[in-house]
Amino acid sequence: MESVARGGTRWKRFAVVMVPSVAATAAIGVALSQGALAASFSVSGQQFKVTADTLDGEGFVQYGALDSGKSGNHPVSVVGIEEAKITNLCQSVVVPVPVFGDVSMTLRAGGKGNDRVEAKKLYIDADSMKVAKPTFNNVDIGVSVDRTTKGPGPAKGDKYAPDSFAQQAESVHFEGVKQRAWATTAGTFKLSGLGMSVKKGKHECY
Known part of the structure; x- marks a missing residue:
């Protein structure tokens, strides 16, 4: 699979495929590993939404892949x-419950200063x-996914075409992040000020 690079020096034009965003996985039961997706990793068939005011990352890579589950195959960035x-x-997932209706699980964490959420791999x-406002430092666009050096490299077990299109950067800064995701994994996830709520109906982060 190939992801699509957008724009030259106008970074906002390809923010849709470049911007990384994050999800605190505890609320939806996605297992944490040592920074790599296991070969048997299967998505639940439900998407979740995530927002963040800011994200600062060291070592960034992006590529196209395919997630699989009982609901089918899902092309992802x-x-x-x-x-x-x-x-x-903020992370939210809406779970349809027979007879009862929709139930929303919402997780919030990470204030300002030393209370920020921290994740590795x-x-x-x-x-x-x-x-809303992406910044990339020392960007390489169009490198082989198997030859990236500035980020953690492709996750073990990911389904992607060898030597397919990838993008990397030494560091990134994003403001106003919104994403709809199928899965998130991390080596470690520090959730300062963690709070979770469960409510009937749809109460999503955006």
């Missing part, structure tokens, strides 16, 4: 970050990503 710090993280599989 995978973003990998060696180390990420996030402010005001973070991978995000998303099919919709937007950012």
Whole structure:
């Protein structure tokens, strides 16, 4: 599979495929590993939404892949970050319950300053990503996914075409992050000020 590079020096034009965003996985039961997706990794068939005020990442890579589950195959843009710090993280997932109706689980964490969410070897599989103000430092666009050097590299077990299109950067800064994702994994996830709520109906982050 190939992801699509957008724009030359106008970074906002390809923010949809470039911007990494994050999800606190505890609320939806996605297992954390040592920064790599296991070969048997299967998505649940439900998407979740995530927002963040800011995200600062060291070591960034992005490439196209395919997530699989009982609901079928899902083309995704995978973003990998060696180390990420996030402010005001919100994650929401809506679960349809027979007879009862929709139930929303919402998770929030990470204030400002020293209370930011911290993650290492973070991978995000998303099919919709937007950012209001993206900044990329020392960007390489069009490198082989198997030859990236600035980020954590492709996740083990990911389904992608060998030597397919990838993008990488030494560091990134994003403001106003919104994403719709299928899965997130991380080596470690520090959720400062963690809070979760469960409510009837649809109560999403955006």
